[in-house]
Amino acid sequence: MVLLKCARVTNFLQRAVGTKGLTYSTRARKKPGFQQANVVILHKDLADDFEAFCRANSSPLPLLYRSKCGEWSAGPLATASDIREDCPEYCVFENGRLMKKVSSLSSFTSELEHMVTFYLGCSFGFESALTAAGVPVRNVEQGRNVSMYKTSVPCIKAGQIHCPMVVTMRPVPEDKLDATAQCTHAIPLAHGGPVHIGDPKLLGIRDLSRPDYGDPVDARPADVPVFWACGVTGVEAVKSCKSALAFTHSPGCMFITDQKAEAISPLSLEPAQRPLTFRISQDPQHYSMASERAVQQIRAIEELAVEDPGSRGIRALFLQDELLKACLSLSHSSSVLITTGFPTHYMHNPPEETDGPPGALAMAAMLQALHKEVVIVTDQRALEMNQHIMQDAVEKGVIKSAVPVISFQSNGPDSALHFLCGDGDPTKPRFDHLVAIERSGRAADGNYYNMRGVNIKHLLDPIDELFTAASTIAGITTTGIGDGGNELGMGKVKAAVKAHMPNGKLIACDVAADFAITAGVSNWGGYAVACALYVLNLCPVHQRYLQRGLGLSPTPEQQSKWAECLPTVAKEEEMLRILVKYGVRSGKTANLGLEVDGLTFHPYHSDIIQRLRHLTYD
Structure with missing residues (x-):
């Protein structure tokens, strides 16, 4: 037969x-x-x-x-x-x-x-x-x-x-x-x-x-x-x-x-094509994906951002892959709310420091390039100043288009819910990700402290309430970026803050974010987010997953626009000059100059920016 x-x-x-x-x-x-x-x-x-x-x-x-x-x-x-x-x-x-x-x-x-x-x-x-x-x-x-x-x-x-x-x-x-x-x-x-x-x-x-x-x-x-x-x-x-x-x-x-x-062994895949999965949300349950190569790049970026030239001991607060998971979540987002502002210099007017706003704008620039809606929320006291800073940043080319700068006032127990959600309906969130960078965070006793243990509550609006409300709303993820443990969102690592940081038991932020990114200087954490988002969106594994397997890969023109929005030494130096123009001072020394947390822009911050860019393009 x-x-x-x-x-x-x-x-x-x-x-x-x-x-x-x-x-x-x-x-x-x-x-x-x-x-x-x-x-x-x-x-x-x-x-x-x-x-x-x-x-x-x-x-x-x-x-x-x-x-x-x-x-x-x-x-x-x-x-x-x-x-x-x-x-x-x-x-x-x-x-x-x-x-x-x-x-x-x-x-x-x-x-x-x-x-x-x-x-x-x-x-x-x-x-x-x-x-x-x-x-x-x-x-x-x-x-x-x-x-x-x-x-x-x-x-x-x-x-x-x-x-x-x-x-x-x-x-x-x-x-x-x-x-x-x-x-x-x-x-x-x-x-x-x-x-x-x-x-x-x-x-x-x-x-x-x-x-x-x-x-x-x-x-x-x-x-x-x-x-x-x-x-x-x-x-x-x-x-x-x-x-x-x-x-x-x-x-x-x-x-x-x-x-x-075909029955392909995962071991035969090149790192650029070998997917790794990460949970980025529990409510709703959501996992994302990136190639092993992209993950390795972002881990290298994360390690650089946590360098501690000021010997503050912040490595004790570090959790690996918080940058990666936060950026995977941001990559899936459509609307992001960013907050910054740490009025540590209560004896000066304005009391703000130079750490925070540059990192916030670096993130906003990349998120805009990725077609995310971005809004910045700040204290009513500093609203007009921050709106002027935003205008100057656009004019000087630090960011391509202005980000709306607004304030939040608490007028009752449901104020945060109504701010975050249309008609106060938790099924209609206006934002799907909140990011705090170098934003003073509420301690366990309800007060807000600088690193010296001075209570600065009178200078702050209760933006923490947005993060605590977000923790009860399905579909909103939160990220905190800090360098001392008293920043909004760093409540995720408060046990380590209390154990290892000066005045930790008093100053530790009690409000946790889903992801807590630790950096040697908080601005570096913002720069790292911008760089990691760029790496992810060039990753073919992540892009395919992001698009549900539909559509084409990013064009060279798109990639070029993303690259233009990465932090550069020139842009970040210009941003510091704008802050100094408005009287914003270095956090540690109160110097009115090109300095952040007691570290002069050259060589410290410029060196980190150049190294971050090298890792991003590697």
Whole structure:
């Protein structure tokens, strides 16, 4: 007996046994380890639009092969195949509506002579790679088809074709997220790496127990929902274009090729392509992703920013990867509120110091370049001065466009909620990230102290209330940047402040941020945030994840604009000159000059800026 090619044998068996009640895992055991394909069949007049749609949305629709008009076989994928018979079940659409499901398309042969077939990669192709990496595949364990969901994420339109992206979901143990991301990222023809990890509501999915396609899959207690782009997006595309007649595979009833599915070892990936995952929010649960190379760069930036030339002992407050996780969160944000201002010089007018505002503007400049909405909140007492400083900074080229500078007044227990959320509704936050840099923070006794232990509460508005309110509002993340432990947000490390910093038990800030970035000088922490955001947005792994696998890589023009917004020695020196013009003094010495925290701009701060830039471009 002559043995038929693998795909034909398997597809013949599928038809012979029928598909009713036949789950994916049953079929997979007949043909383990082979690449499977989603199928879309459209009239030839729509073929070019659909191919363009696939090219623009390659993550959900990785194009394996486009047939010639009227071609039944897919020679490059499976020898002796016949698309009229080789899927266990097909969907028949008329004018965008699903009319019926059939086990064969032979009765439509005359219509198919004027149609083009598209074979698209399928995530079933990477399940063997997950298994090889030691990642449990829950849908296979449970004998179920994978769960598939329509999302609120729009694909990029091409011609007449537009639709939301469809995703698959597989629950994965948290300690297997890195392995999961790495082994699937290496297989782009099976949709590549995840497009979202965490809360399904961030994709517009309300209920995981009610998939739009496939079967519900049960998660274990330590599992995290992981989502991949799905080829069933092609089904939604067919519905959207309302072709008089079109066909797709029935979800889960795939065309099986003769090609082996890849099983890539994560160890074989280059650092620039090896994803690492990090949790950036607990409420809602949200993880982000960057390449190992980008992570290494940002860790080097973080280590430089925490250098302590003043020998203040701030290394005792340092937590690794706070810069990385804060910047991953900021990269996902759309609207950021920044606060700064430490009136340590209570004997002078103004009492502000030169640490804080330069770092705040450095962050704001990069966030603006990344198309984030940015607002700065400060004390009413210093509002007019800071608005003038902002105007001067624009005129001198420190920042390209002015950031709104506003104040916050507490008029009752709900003031912070109404400031942060439209109509005081916690489901409508105006900002999704709050950043405090060198902002005096409230101590446990309700007062605000400088490093000498002097109470300066009378000079401050209660901006801390915004951070404490944010901790109760889902969807708002907070970051604090400090160099002594008495700054807003540094309550996350207050135990270390009390144990290691002078006057620590008195001055330690009691208000914690989600992320606490420790720096030798707080401005350096702001510069580090700007540099890390630049690194992340040049990282192809992070960019892909940020865009849900849709769209193109940043253009050289975009990259150039981001680079122009990085801190430079010239810009930061100019910023200090502007502060001195308004009487703002060095924090440690009260000198009115180009000095921050007792360190002259040259050589200390200029050297750090140059080294940060070197690490950023490395």
